[in-house]
Amino acid sequence: MRMKGTRSLVVVLFLAVVAAAGCGDDDDNLCAGSTSTATPPFNPFAGYSSPTYSQDSMWLCRPGLAHDYCFDNIDATEVLPDNSLQVVPRSPAADPSFDCFYIYPTVNLSSVPGNDSNVSNLRYKLDPLLSQAAPFTRLCRVFAPLYRQVTLGTFGAPDAQQYLDIAYGDVLDAFKHYMGQFNNGRPFMLMGHSQGSMMLTRLMQEEFDNSPLRQRFVVALLIGDAGLYTPAGKVVGGTFQNIPLCTQPTQTGCIIGYNSFSVDSPPPAGGGPLAGGFPAGMETACTNPGALGGGKFRFTGSYFPNFAYDPLFGINIGPAGITTPFTLYRNYYAGECITRDDGVRYLAVSIDPDPGDERTPNSIRNSALEAMGFGLHLLDYNLPLDDLIALVARQAQAMP
Numbered sequence: 001m002r003m004k005g006t007r008s009l010v011v012v013l014f015l016a017v018v019a020a021a022g023c024g025d026d027d028d029n030l031c032a033g034s035t036s037t038a039t040p041p042f043n044p045f046a047g048y049s050s051p052t053y054s055q056d057s058m059w060l061c062r063p064g065l066a067h068d069y070c071f072d073n074i075d076a077t078e079v080l081p082d083n084s085l086q087v088v089p090r091s092p093a094a095d096p097s098f099d100c101f102y103i104y105p106t107v108n109l110s111s112v113p114g115n116d117s118n119v120s121n122l123r124y125k126l127d128p129l130l131s132q133a134a135p136f137t138r139l140c141r142v143f144a145p146l147y148r149q150v151t152l153g154t155f156g157a158p159d160a161q162q163y164l165d166i167a168y169g170d171v172l173d174a175f176k177h178y179m180g181q182f183n184n185g186r187p188f189m190l191m192g193h194s195q196g197s198m199m200l201t202r203l204m205q206e207e208f209d210n211s212p213l214r215q216r217f218v219v220a221l222l223i224g225d226a227g228l229y230t231p232a233g234k235v236v237g238g239t240f241q242n243i244p245l246c247t248q249p250t251q252t253g254c255i256i257g258y259n260s261f262s263v264d265s266p267p268p269a270g271g272g273p274l275a276g277g278f279p280a281g282m283e284t285a286c287t288n289p290g291a292l293g294g295g296k297f298r299f300t301g302s303y304f305p306n307f308a309y310d311p312l313f314g315i316n317i318g319p320a321g322i323t324t325p326f327t328l329y330r331n332y333y334a335g336e337c338i339t340r341d342d343g344v345r346y347l348a349v350s351i352d353p354d355p356g357d358e359r360t361p362n363s364i365r366n367s368a369l370e371a372m373g374f375g376l377h378l379l380d381y382n383l384p385l386d387d388l389i390a391l392v393a394r395q396a397q398a399m400p
Helices: 005-021 126-138 160-181 195-207 269-274 367-371 385-397
Strands: 058-061 076-079 085-088 098-103 140-145 187-193 217-223 227-232 254-256 261-262 283-284 302-305 326-331 333-339 347-349
Touching: 085 126, 098 126, 098 160, 126 140, 126 187, 126 302, 126 385, 140 160, 160 195, 187 385, 195 217, 195 254, 217 385, 227 261, 283 347, 302 385
Parallel strands: 076 326, 098 140, 098 187, 187 217, 217 254, 261 347
Antiparallel strands: 058 140, 076 085, 227 283, 302 326, 333 347
16 A cells, blocks of 8 residues: 555655654654644544453453463474474564454354353363464564354354354454554554454455455455455455455555365365355455465475364374474475366465475374365464465555
């Protein structure tokens, strides 16, 4: 997004006045005691406060919490090409310049349709949180609310919408509270996975797509999202009328979305559950975070959890004896967006080590998930994690 015409002139003149007046660098009060005519960033929820999300107990991550779970230990042990090991500690940003608003995926696997009524049970919520949101503390302040998500058994139930509306109501309320109490004009990004991406997709359709608010966000990671589609060969239209898929690494206000499958086990005919029943003439979204323009790209850093609270989410692929929470493989896996004749686009993941690479990790494939049409769904974030973080860093720097 570039400032044009009079807006650029106003900004330049305002900065000149600030410099001449000798104002400080305080982001929250740029010139204490002075009167500024600068237009504040658009915020339709300024001053909003939620009775629910005013409670610290309704956040997994948020500045000021007594226990911010995004700062739990996520150190990794890297397996080098000669099979030697080295620890890679987490390195959070000292003073992040933007925020990340994160909604976690389906973790309540009950077969009974309804909502997660016990949001205070954090056990299974930490599995995706530590794999997906916590690593972004390298870049941003992470805000991760709890919400009454729908159970796994809700999907496909005839009365599913009433439960989805409850879950979405929580996400909307949490986002409005973030914007009203914590944003203070800062750039922000949205990030979710699976059900979390579904919730954020609706949020963006209703609150961003036809609003100036879409000029405020860095990027939206709508990953593993059933229902993210565009007209064939296009980057905008379909799910969103005005918000495009990302095609350049310094593009802002755009979307990263994909579903991961092994190159040896592609999506079923029609795309399976992750295709979301997209309309004729459309195709599902696939934006490879390492190669937005297309082509095959070797992931620079893939992180795999060595422990899971829910055994179904366990993906221990590294050598024995690693004691850090994560195992790191660099330049071993690769991904490429594939487009099929039926309109299904997906991130095809393959093994692509250099000649002489001695590493032999366990398989990342899960036959049960593949049989249900979910492919590498659990690893959507893990596989290209370093590339996602590097891309978001470039996009944040490009914000005006």
